[in-house]
Amino acid sequence: MDPADMGDDLERVLLTEEQLGARLDEMAAQIDADYAGRDLLMVGVLKGAVMVMADLARRLHTAVEMDWMAVSSYGAGTTSSGVVRILKDLDADLTGRDVLIVEDIIDSGLTLSWLLSNLRSRGPASVEIATMLRKPEAAKVEVDVRYVGFDIPTDFVVGYGLDFAEKYRNLPFVGTLAPHVYGD
Numbered sequence: 771m772d773p774a775d776m777g778d779d780l781e782r783v784l785l786t787e788e789q790l791g792a793r794l795d796e797m798a799a800q801i802d803a804d805y806a807g808r809d810l811l812m813v814g815v816l817k818g819a820v821m822v823m824a825d826l827a828r829r830l831h832t833a834v835e836m837d838w839m840a841v842s843s844y845g846a847g848t849t850s851s852g853v854v855r856i857l858k859d860l861d862a863d864l865t866g867r868d869v870l871i872v873e874d875i876i877d878s879g880l881t882l883s884w885l886l887s888n889l890r891s892r893g894p895a896s897v898e899i900a901t902m903l904r905k906p907e908a909a910k911v912e913v914d915v916r917y918v919g920f921d922i923p924t925d926f927v928v929g930y931g932l933d934f935a936e937k938y939r940n941l942p943f944v945g946t947l948a949p950h951v952y953g954d
């Protein structure tokens with residue numbers, strides 16, 4: 771899909787496919803350097819992280835293992851409560867592993883801080899975080915994030931894995947939606 775396919779549903783493009791790709795190149799180079807000679811397990815958080823995981827992993831020069839977890843925040847709507855339920859757990863045993871959590875976006879940080887302590891309790895050698903997007907002004911808890919693609923404003927964004935009501939995940943860019951899409 772390109773911006774024109776969105777018609778008047780698109781408010782504006784925040785990050786183009788080219789900008790995302792260029793930043794992913796840099797992030798991959800950094801991860802390659804940091805994990806040289808180590809055996810990395812990348813943990814993607816479904817569903818949003820699918821695009822970042824696929825694009826980041828393919829840029830690495832090291833063979834990595836990829837595993838997936840699905841979590842859900844209790845409570846509806848677009849804000850996170852920090853109370854998390856595991857919908858799909860990892861297949862891998864984390865004991866002694868170097869783990870890199872791969873996220874689409876960090877908003878309040880509540881989901882991630884829960885996930886971080888959950889994974890740390892499983893005896894890994896290390897746990898770091900890579901996220902494509904972060905909303906610094908929305909942070910409710912400070913989470914130490916090793917690799918950040920872009921810091922963005924607090925507006926709700928879609929595309930590149932991120933959805934509104936399960937739609938728009940397949941946009942290759944990140945954008946904001948016109949108000950009429952939200953029905954208000």
Ligand code: XMP
Pocket residue numbers: 818849850851852874875876877878879880881882925926927928932933934
């Ligand atoms: P917290 O607040 O716990 O939330 O850091 C992280 C999760 O909330 C979702 N989220 C978004 N999803 N556009 C989306 O499509 C956004 O702008 C957005 N902000 C937060 C997302 O599932 C993320 O993993």
Ligand code: MG
Pocket residue numbers: 818932933
């Ligand atoms: Mg979502």
